[in-house]
Amino acid sequence: MSKYYRGKRSRNLYDPGAVKPFKLSRSKLDSFINCPRCFYVDRRLGVGQPPGFPFNLNSAVDHLLKKEFDEYRALRQPHPLMQEAGVDAVPAMHEKLEQWRTNFAGVQVHHEPTNLLITGAIDDLWVTAGDEHIVVDYKATSKDTPVNLNAAWQDGYKRQMEIYQWLVRGNGLTVSNTGYFVYCNGKKSTPRFDQRLDFDISVIPYVGDDAWVDDCIKDAYECLVSDEVPEANDDCDFCTYQQALHDVL
Numbered sequence: 380m381s382k383y384y385r386g387k388r389s390r391n392l393y394d395p396g397a398v399k400p401f402k403l404s405r406s407k408l409d410s411f412i413n414c415p416r417c418f419y420v421d422r423r424l425g426v427g428q429p430p431g432f433p434f435n436l437n438s439a440v441d442h443l444l445k446k447e448f449d450e451y452r453a454l455r456q457p458h459p460l461m462q463e464a465g466v467d468a469v470p471a472m473h474e475k476l477e478q479w480r481t482n483f484a485g486v487q488v489h490h491e492p493t494n495l496l497i498t499g500a501i502d503d504l505w506v507t508a509g510d511e512h513i514v515v516d517y518k519a520t521s522k523d524t525p526v527n528l529n530a531a532w533q534d535g536y537k538r539q540m541e542i543y544q545w546l547v548r549g550n551g552l553t554v555s556n557t558g559y560f561v562y563c564n565g566k567k568s569t570p571r572f573d574q575r576l577d578f579d580i581s582v583i584p585y586v587g588d589d590a591w592v593d594d595c596i597k598d599a600y601e602c603l604v605s606d607e608v609p610e611a612n613d614d615c616d617f618c619t620y621q622q623a624l625h626d627v628l
Contacts, residue, residue: 392422392424392425393422393423393603395603400489400494400495400496401495401496401603402495402496403422403495403496403498403599404485404497404498404499405485405498405499405539405542405543405546406499407421407422408497408542408595408599409535409538409539409542410428411595411598411599411602412595413612414614414615414617414618415602415609416608416609416610416611416612417612417615417618419603419605420608422603423603424608434519436519437519440519440563441502441517444502444517444561444563445480445502445503445517448470448503449470451469451470452469452470455469455472456469457469457470460561460582461582464559464582464584466559466582467507468505468506468507469506470503470505470506471504471505471506471512472506473504476504479501479547480500480501480503481500482500483498484498484500485499485500485501486498486500486501486546486549487546488545488549488550490593490596492597492600493596493597493599493600495599495600497542497546497596498546499542499543499546501514501515501543501546501547502515502516502517502561503516503517504547505559507555511553511554511555512547512552512553512554512555513554513555513557513558513559514540514543514544514547514554514555515558515560515561516536516540516543516560516561517560517563518536518561519562519563519564519565519578520562520564521564521565521566521567522564523567523568525579526581526583527583528560528585536560540558540560540585540587541587541588541589541592542589542592543558544558544587545589545592545593548589556586556588557585557586557587558585559582559583559584559585560581560582561580561582562580562581562582562583563578563579563580564578564579564581565577565578566579
């Protein structure tokens, strides 16, 4: 056995006999949507997919945007980006906002029918004069064309927004169906780097529908409580790799 082997992970694995609510993050719920087998092997058996590389530049953009919007939150005034986009709202003041924006804490809802604790960390929350809350997500990229939400892989962004809306509603707030993506596009056309990266920033509305979330949680629960590993997913790269490795060995 390799000296680098550290054994199966044992933290936060689902136990069908447990009484304590089981924490299931928004990203793990999306993992179930993408591949029930990988989801089951991760949450029941402790073998997760290899982690991706951290997006440190994206994290820096998120952090700086939060600081900037917080300045206008303290002033109870709209950010200029909101005004330019015609959003009649201001950054929301809420006693739990810092928790809701913190990874591994986030917004939490106990889904009583399944005893699952669904969590997700939002980027921001705006509020209208009528006390309707708007879920906001920050995104960063660098491409030569204007940003939008038209690519098939961005369906995951839309599900993310809808789960966040479901979570905030589950905490008793009135939530607009329209959320916003503050999408930052790093410019490649500048003549020099000069130790800075400039961005075009778009505030893109998205009308969400979280009606599917409750059924999805129930389906994920049925997957977790089963004693049978789901069938491999032909559209999943990880399942394909595992099958190919099994065939070779």
